[in-house]
Amino acid sequence: MKRFGPSLYFASDKVIFDSISQRAVNVDIVRELLEERGIFVSSKTSKDELAKYFSRLTADYFDHKIIAGKLGRIAKKERFTAFDIDNLIERDQIVDAVKEMKKELDVRGDALNFDTSDPSKIIVEIAYDHIDYTKAELRQVQPRDAVIEFIKDASGKYSVRNTHNNYTDSVVEKICKFIGEASGIPVSRTTVNLQSHPEATKRTAFFEELIKGVTGHDLVTVTEAFCYKPPKGKIQDDDEDDDDERELEDSPLVERVGLRGRAVTKSLVIDGLFKTGYYIIKVIFHVKPKSSLDSDVFELEAQFSEPRDCTGFSYQTKRVLIFEEGKVTDKTRHPKAAEEAALAQLIEQAAKTAYKAVAGG
Structure with a gap:
C-alpha cells in the first residue's frame, strides 16, 4: 500500500517549528512575521529561539503561505522528452485541442497559457501545484511550471517537446486525444526507445553513438555513466565446472552502478560491467562547439527513465x-x-x- 503523510491542510505547532528551522527560511523572514504582530526582537536573538517563540503563536493562512512559499518551491531543473507525430495534422486542430485542455485545467485551478506568434511553433506553458503527501506538511505543495512545444518541420508534420514528468506527460496525452477525436484519426507517434532491442551491447552502443553525434560539437569527456542489469531468476546449471559462476549469479544482484570522474566510458571498470550484462541507461557528458576554439563547454545529460525496457528517453x-x-x-x-x-x-x-545506427537503419 502506498504510504501517505499527514493532512495537507493542517500545520501543528511542531510543523511550524520544524519548517521555520529549515535552512530555506532565514532569520529575517521570522523577524518579519513577528514584526507584523507588533513584536520586535533583538538582532542577537538566535533563530532557534525565534522559531520556538513563533511556533507557540497562532499562525494564519498567510503565515503558512509565506513559510510554505520558501520551502515548497522546487529549484531542480527538469528534463525534456520529445516524439514525432506521424499524422499530418492542422495547426488549428492543435490550437483547438489546447483550448479544450485549458478549460479542463481551469476547473482544476491550474493556469494554462499558449503562444501562437511563431507560425512554425505553438508553445504551451502551465503553472500548477505538485502535491506530495510524503513530505512535511508545509512542503507538500510545490509550485511547478510545465512547457509543451508543438514544432512544425519542413514536411509539414509536427514534433512535440515537453518537460518530462507524470503531470506534463498526462497533459500531452490528453491534448493528443482531443486532436484524435477532432480529426477522427488517433494520433500516431514515433519515439526513441530500445524496447525492441534488449541486447546490452546495442543499448550501450546507442549512448556511445549519441554522445559523439551532437552536430557541430566535439565530445570533450563523459563525467558520469549509470549502468543497469535487469534482475533475473536463479540460473539452474548442472555443470560442476561452473560452480564459481553459479555462486556469482546466486549472490545479491546489483541492478544499478554509477561511475563518476573523467572519461569514465574508457575505464576498465565499465568494460568489466559490460562483460557481465550491464548496459548504459544514463550519461552526463561535455561537448564543445566546433565553431570557436575559445567557446564555453556545455554539460549535457541523456537517459532512459525506464531502465528495463529503455523507454522514456529524456535529456537536458x-x-x-x-x-x-x-x-x-x-x-x-x-x-x-x-x-x-x-x-x-x-x-x-x-x-x-x-x-537508426543501433537498429540497423
Whole structure:
C-alpha cells in the first residue's frame, strides 16, 4: 500500500517549528512575521529561539503561505522528452485541442497559457501545484511550471517537446486525444526507445553513438555513466565446472552502478560491467562547439527513465562551463534560452541517428 503523510491542510505547532528551522527560511523572514504582530526582537536573538517563540503563536493562512512559499518551491531543473507525430495534422486542430485542455485545467485551478506568434511553433506553458503527501506538511505543495512545444518541420508534420514528468506527460496525452477525436484519426507517434532491442551491447552502443553525434560539437569527456542489469531468476546449471559462476549469479544482484570522474566510458571498470550484462541507461557528458576554439563547454545529460525496457528517453542541458584564458574553468553559468533550444534539437536528432545506427537503419 502506498504510504501517505499527514493532512495537507493542517500545520501543528511542531510543523511550524520544524519548517521555520529549515535552512530555506532565514532569520529575517521570522523577524518579519513577528514584526507584523507588533513584536520586535533583538538582532542577537538566535533563530532557534525565534522559531520556538513563533511556533507557540497562532499562525494564519498567510503565515503558512509565506513559510510554505520558501520551502515548497522546487529549484531542480527538469528534463525534456520529445516524439514525432506521424499524422499530418492542422495547426488549428492543435490550437483547438489546447483550448479544450485549458478549460479542463481551469476547473482544476491550474493556469494554462499558449503562444501562437511563431507560425512554425505553438508553445504551451502551465503553472500548477505538485502535491506530495510524503513530505512535511508545509512542503507538500510545490509550485511547478510545465512547457509543451508543438514544432512544425519542413514536411509539414509536427514534433512535440515537453518537460518530462507524470503531470506534463498526462497533459500531452490528453491534448493528443482531443486532436484524435477532432480529426477522427488517433494520433500516431514515433519515439526513441530500445524496447525492441534488449541486447546490452546495442543499448550501450546507442549512448556511445549519441554522445559523439551532437552536430557541430566535439565530445570533450563523459563525467558520469549509470549502468543497469535487469534482475533475473536463479540460473539452474548442472555443470560442476561452473560452480564459481553459479555462486556469482546466486549472490545479491546489483541492478544499478554509477561511475563518476573523467572519461569514465574508457575505464576498465565499465568494460568489466559490460562483460557481465550491464548496459548504459544514463550519461552526463561535455561537448564543445566546433565553431570557436575559445567557446564555453556545455554539460549535457541523456537517459532512459525506464531502465528495463529503455523507454522514456529524456535529456537536458545541465550547465555551461566557462572558458577563460585558454582553458575550461570551474566557473559555471546557466544556459541561455536560445542555447537550450538549439541543443535540444541537436540532442533529439543525435538520438534518432543513434537509434537508426543501433537498429540497423
